[in-house]
Amino acid sequence: MDRSRFLRTTAALTLGTACSLSGCRPEHEDRTDTPPPGPQETIKWKLVTTWPPGFPVLGEGCSLLAGWIREMSGGTLDIRVYGAGELIPAMEVFDAVSTGTAQMASSAAYYWAGKIPAAQFFGSVPFGMNAQQMNSWLMAGGGMALWEHLYAPHGIIPFPCGNTGIQMGGWFRKEIRSIQDLAGLKMRIPGLGGKVLERAGGTAVLSAGSEIYTNLERGVIDATEWIGPYHDVRMGFGDIARYYYFPGWHEPGSTLELMVNKDAFEALPGWLKEVVRTAALRLHNWVLAEFDTQNARYLKQITSQPGIEIRRFPGEVLRFLQTKTREVLNDLVASDPASKEIHDAYFEHFNLVRDWFRISEWENYRLSFAEETGFQ
Ligand code: CA
Numbered sequence: 156m157d158r159s160r161f162l163r164t165t166a167a168l169t170l171g172t173a174c175s176l177s178g179c180r181p182e183h184e185d186r187t188d189t190p191p192p193g194p195q196e197t198i199k200w201k202l203v204t205t206w207p208p209g210f211p212v213l214g215e216g217c218s219l220l221a222g223w224i225r226e227m228s229g230g231t232l233d234i235r236v237y238g239a240g241e242l243i244p245a246m247e248v249f250d251a252v253s254t255g256t257a258q259m260a261s262s263a264a265y266y267w268a269g270k271i272p273a274a275q276f277f278g279s280v281p282f283g284m285n286a287q288q289m290n291s292w293l294m295a296g297g298g299m300a301l302w303e304h305l306y307a308p309h310g311i312i313p314f315p316c317g318n319t320g321i322q323m324g325g326w327f328r329k330e331i332r333s334i335q336d337l338a339g340l341k342m343r344i345p346g347l348g349g350k351v352l353e354r355a356g357g358t359a360v361l362s363a364g365s366e367i368y369t370n371l372e373r374g375v376i377d378a379t380e381w382i383g384p385y386h387d388v389r390m391g392f393g394d395i396a397r398y399y400y401f402p403g404w405h406e407p408g409s410t411l412e413l414m415v416n417k418d419a420f421e422a423l424p425g426w427l428k429e430v431v432r433t434a435a436l437r438l439h440n441w442v443l444a445e446f447d448t449q450n451a452r453y454l455k456q457i458t459s460q461p462g463i464e465i466r467r468f469p470g471e472v473l474r475f476l477q478t479k480t481r482e483v484l485n486d487l488v489a490s491d492p493a494s495k496e497i498h499d500a501y502f503e504h505f506n507l508v509r510d511w512f513r514i515s516e517w518e519n520y521r522l523s524f525a526e527e528t529g530f531q
Contacts, residue, residue: 198427200234200258200419205245205266207364208238211386212445213411216317216438217261220413223434232427234259249414253309258419261316264302264412265346273493276501277302277313278409281348281480284505285408286318286443288512292504293410301497310417314435317411317442320450322403323387324468325380326371326396331468334475343367343379347483348405354479371395380405383446384453393463400466404476411442 202221206214214236221234237257239245248260249267265278277298284292292298293315302313325342340357342349349359360376370376372395379396380403381387393399413435420428457463468476488495 197230198232198423200232201242201256202234202236202259202261203239203241203243203248203251203257204237204260205239205248205262208241210238211389212442212449213261213317214238216442216445219441220261220316220434220438223437224430227430227434228427232423232430249309249311252311252414252416255310255416255418258416260414262412262414263409264313265409268346271305271309271493272487272491273305273497275347275487276494276497277305277315277412278346279406280484280501281351281405281407282477283407283501284508286320286410287408287516288505288508289318289408289410290315291508292501296504296507297500298504301500305493305497306414307417312415312417312420314413314415314432314439315410316413316435316439318439318446319382319406319409319411320443320446321383321408322380322406323383324400324403324405325378326387326392327378327398327400328371328374328396329377330398330466331400331472333469334472337472337475340378341376343370343376344405346405347480347487348380350483351405351476351479354482355476368392368395383450384457385446385449388453388457393457393460397462398464398466399457400468402468402473404468404473413438 202217204210204214204217206217208214217236221236224232224234237243239248243251243257245262246266248257248262249270251257252260263278264274264276267274277293289298293302299313299315306313325344330336331340334355337352338356340352341360342352342357343360343362344352345359345361349361352359360370362370362376362379364381367376367379367381368391371379371392379392381390381392383403387393387399415431420431423431458465484498488498
């Protein structure tokens with residue numbers, strides 16, 4: 156028996172002994188006391204993604220995940236990562252995991268709005284919960300059970316696997332001074348945010364990532380959102396659009412997902428399931444930390460770039476968009492029972508944590524940003 160296998164077996168036996176002494180029962184059916192299979196029993200999985208190959212943070216994260224799982228499993232679970240289009244087109248990765256063509260996919264739940272409208276609540280809701288609040292809902296407030304239930308008919312187990320944090324409002328070639336400036340505005344903005352813009356008098360234009368720059372340059376669109384400073388700088392939008400608006404009202408904390416084929420996951424021994432769960436959770440943390448750090452660094456770079464003005468959307472514009480968001484959500488829940496159920500759970504939790512955040516996180520932010528009390 157090699158050392159790592161010995162350690163794993165010993166740890167499992169110790170856990171088993173503690174349980175038998177206290178008379179406790181395992182919390183779930185997964186047993187971790189099964190010795191891992193030998194190296195000859197390598198399990199090969201495919202991880203497909205909606206991200207271009209090597210895409211900063213999100214694509215990089217998939218490679219990290221595969222590496223961590225390979226290391227933790229002693230090479231038993233060997234995962235090969237494919238960027239969007241390398242094996243499966245981006246928007247087909249849900250079906251690929253559902254049918255078992257790939258065992259895993261990295262994406263965002265709101266991409267599946269056409270297939271499962273309620274999935275949007277597990278991505279991001281305009282003016283909704285931020286990353287920390289989403290974690291609270293998903294991991295401790297019952298959100299995960301709803302998400303798992305929603306994907307179960309498709310043979311997919313979802314894991315929260317990263318969050319972009321709040322995004323930027325986007326790049327605009329003209330100023331937004333009032334609600335009237337939204338009328339006729341052609342903007343690349345997908346998902347619920349796009350529906351809200353349409354209701355506010357604008358036009359949401361769908362553009363693939365590779366076409367956005369050209370469309371903005373040629374005036375096919377007047378504005379575009381993308382992610383945040385880190386990714387936006389690389390797209391070069393600052394060369395062709397003067398105004399960089401905040402906040403990203405449409406994506407206040409976009410959760411990323413790792414989808415795993417249910418049959419493939421269930422076939423893993425208990426210890427290997429824990430390896431997958433643990434690696435997903437590690438990536439979940441890493442992604443937000445990376446976004447927050449890189450966005451802060453690149454914001455500094457943008458701030459010093461001549462020809463770019465960083466602006467806040469006027470209050471009346473944000474309040475107007477908020478009203479339109481409520482209308483869009485009301486339409487969604489009226490047309491889809493699953494959306495109604497998940498919407499109600501989402502807002503019940505949002506209201507709950509909002510009361511707490513108002514006197515906790517918000518108060519700390521207020522103090523740290525106030526000029527007179529800014530803490531150095
Ligand atoms: Ca975005």
